Amino acid sequence: MVLLALLAPLPARADGMTLVRDAEVEDTIRAYADPILRAAGLEAGAVRVHLVRDNALNAFVARGQNLYLHTGLLMAAETPEQVIGVIAHEVGHIAGGHLARQAEAADMAGTGAMVATILGTAAAVLSGRGDVGMAVSSAGQGAALRNFLKYTRGEESSADQAALRYLEQAGISADGLLEFMETLEDQEYLLPEHQDPYLRSHPLTRDRIASLRRAVETEAEAEFELPDEFRRRHERMHAKLFGFLDPPLRVLARYKDDDSLVGRYARAIAWYRRPDLDKAVALMDELIDEHPDDPYFHELKGQALFEHGRPREALAAYREAVALAPESPLLRIGLAQAMVDAGDDDLIGEAREHLEHALARERDNAFAWRMLAVVYGRGGDEALASYALAEQALLTGRLEDAVRHAERAVRDLPRGSHQWLRAEDVRQEAERILERQELQR
Numbered sequence: 001m002v003l004l005a006l007l008a009p010l011p012a013r014a015d016g017m018t019l020v021r022d023a024e025v026e027d028t029i030r031a032y033a034d035p036i037l038r039a040a041g042l043e044a045g046a047v048r049v050h051l052v053r054d055n056a057l058n059a060f061v062a063r064g065q066n067l068y069l070h071t072g073l074l075m076a077a078e079t080p081e082q083v084i085g086v087i088a089h090e091v092g093h094i095a096g097g098h099l100a101r102q103a104e105a106a107d108m109a110g111t112g113a114m115v116a117t118i119l120g121t122a123a124a125v126l127s128g129r130g131d132v133g134m135a136v137s138s139a140g141q142g143a144a145l146r147n148f149l150k151y152t153r154g155e156e157s158s159a160d161q162a163a164l165r166y167l168e169q170a171g172i173s174a175d176g177l178l179e180f181m182e183t184l185e186d187q188e189y190l191l192p193e194h195q196d197p198y199l200r201s202h203p204l205t206r207d208r209i210a211s212l213r214r215a216v217e218t219e220a221e222a223e224f225e226l227p228d229e230f231r232r233r234h235e236r237m238h239a240k241l242f243g244f245l246d247p248p249l250r251v252l253a254r255y256k257d258d259d260s261l262v263g264r265y266a267r268a269i270a271w272y273r274r275p276d277l278d279k280a281v282a283l284m285d286e287l288i289d290e291h292p293d294d295p296y297f298h299e300l301k302g303q304a305l306f307e308h309g310r311p312r313e314a315l316a317a318y319r320e321a322v323a324l325a326p327e328s329p330l331l332r333i334g335l336a337q338a339m340v341d342a343g344d345d346d347l348i349g350e351a352r353e354h355l356e357h358a359l360a361r362e363r364d365n366a367f368a369w370r371m372l373a374v375v376y377g378r379g380g381d382e383a384l385a386s387y388a389l390a391e392q393a394l395l396t397g398r399l400e401d402a403v404r405h406a407e408r409a410v411r412d413l414p415r416g417s418h419q420w421l422r423a424e425d426v427r428q429e430a431e432r433i434l435e436r437q438e439l440q441r
Contacts, residue, residue, distance in 0.1 A: 018053040020071065023330040024240060024296040025051060028233045029069065032084045033091075039169035040095045040162070047094070053245070057183070061090045075241050077180070080230040085163065085177025092162030096155065160208055164215050173224035178212040235262045243269030261287065265297075272304040280304050295324035299331055302338065311341040322354070329358035333368050340374060348378045366395040383412035387419045390426045399437075402430035 029049050037044045047065045052058070055072035062068065067090055069083075077083045160177075167174045239262040243251050251270035255263040264283050272280035284301040291297060302317035318335035325331055332354040339351040355372040359365065373388035390405035406427035413420040 020051045020053045021330060022051065022240070022244075023299065023325070023328050025074070025237050026330075027328075028237045029074075029083070029087075031230070031233065032080060033067070033087050035170035035172065036084065036088045036091050036166045039166040040091050042091065042095065047091075057180075059086050059090055061093050065094055067091075067094075071241055071245060074237060075245070076183075077176075077234075079176055079179075080226060080234040081173055081176025082180050083176070083234075084172055085167065085174060086180055088163035088166045088172075089159050089177060091166060092159030093155065095162055096158050157208055157211075160211060164212075171224060172226060173216070173219055174212060175216050175219070175224075178209075178216050181209055181212060236265065238262070239266040240269065242266055244273070248274045261290075268300065272300075272307075275308065277304060277308050293324060295321040295328070295331065298324065299334065302334060306334075306338050306341070311338045312344075314338045315342065327361070329362040329365065329368070332358040333365065333371065336368075336371055336375070340371060340378075345378065348375055351375050352379065363391075364395055366392045369395065383409055384419060387413065387423045387426075390423055390430075394426050394430055399430045399434050403427055403434070406430065 026049055029051075030044070033047065033049065034044045037047055042065070047067055050066060050068045051074075052068050052070045054070045055075075056070055057073045057076060058070040059073055060068050067087065069086075073086065074083060077086075163177060164174055167177070239255070242254065243266040246254070248270040251266055252274075255266045255270075258264075258266075264287060268280050268283035268287065271277075271283065274280075281301060281304065284297060284304065287294070287297045288301065298317045299321040302314040302321060305311070305314035305317065315335070315338050318331070318338050321331045322328070322335050336351040336354040336358075339347040339354075352372070352375045355368055355375060359368050359372065362368070369388050369392035373385045373392065376382075376385035376388055386405045387409035390402050390409055393399070393402035393405055406423045409423035410420060410427065413423060
């Protein structure tokens with residue numbers, strides 16, 4: 001899997017929630033979710049997938065059709081069907097209109113960083129280089145969030161029934177959803193503080209479990225075989241998540257005698273985090289030689305070289321990753337960052353192209369806007385640099401900075417140009433939020 005390195009997270013809070021970015025894992029989850037979304041009659045592109053770095057079993061959806069999956073759930077899931085079953089249940093909440101109640105709750109919850117991120121109104125992942133090579137963003141998650149995400153038992157049963165329909169239409173067994181619910185059933189008699197958060201926000205009943213068991217018993221087994229590609233993706237996702245999120249020594253012990261692709265993949269990540277770049281690159285080159293058309297092996301090598309202070313050497317690997325997966329915003333942003341850090345002004349024009357291409361697909365990537373501001377500045381275009389800084393400031397909640405940068409961009413950009421119009425929009429949006437916050441004080 002390819003991870004995007006970051007600059008710096010938003011300020012952490014004791015009750016914070018951390019989002020992580022990774023091109024390969026996100027691509028895998030998208031492959032899992034797309035058939036479910038089609039069965040639900042939803043546009044796949046309208047549902048945003050977010051990964052929460054947390055060991056607990058949990059998943060939830062929030063207004064704006066945002067799907068959040070905890071890394072703990074993904075690492076604990078033994079089969080792709082278990083993850084797909086959870087996704088189908090959460091999509092049932094979206095299609096069932098259960099988010100309308102959340103919208104009302106959000107209006108009463110205030111305008112803190114948690115609400116901004118969960119509702120997708122102003123926050124986005126702020127990329128940067130971190131010790132796990134993942135893009136992170138922090139936002140508050142306390143009692144307000146737990147109340148905000150709670151569903152009624154009626155809504156839970158409704159989402160279950162919807163999930164069963166979607167899974168059947170997609171040709172995927174409901175056994176994975178049942179297995180996940182049975183795991184939670186074992187926790188039902190634990191004290192609430194010892195339960196996984198999914199159980200606390202998604203009330204479980206014997207009727208729900210029984211209904212799922214009946215549905216699985218009536219399935220025709222031959223009709224519900226997932227392609228082998230899904231199982232390969234799942235094993236690689238596990239290797240990558242363990243490789244980046246567990247301590248390196250534990251990863252090396254876990255995959256010590258595993259010379260399969262996934263075993264070497266996990267060890268390569270652990271060695272570069274250890275850090276032992278020579279051992280890491282040797283394994284990465286081995287994987288690349290065997291699978292030269294895999295963009296994520298090239299990306300991992302590029303990231304490892306970059307994070308060890310060798311951005312010029314990282315360029316070739318990142319270029320190959322982008323050539324193999326040109327529509328991935330995260331890969332293009334990684335390549336652009338290596339170009340900027342290489343210190344060669346001849347690369348700035350190409351870095352600009354990659355960042356603009358990435359932002360055309362992912363406008364809420366604050367780190368990409370920050371990098372683009374640097375590129376515009378290095379290219380001598382201060383007006384466009386101000387515009388990019390305004391976009392980044394709005395996304396990261398620095399509203400006064402957003403107004404200041406946007407005013408400068410509006411003053412200096414050609415009147416009526418696309419960037420001039422957007423800078424004016426940013427200024428007005430930031431001012432509206434500031435006025436609303438003032439009224440709530």
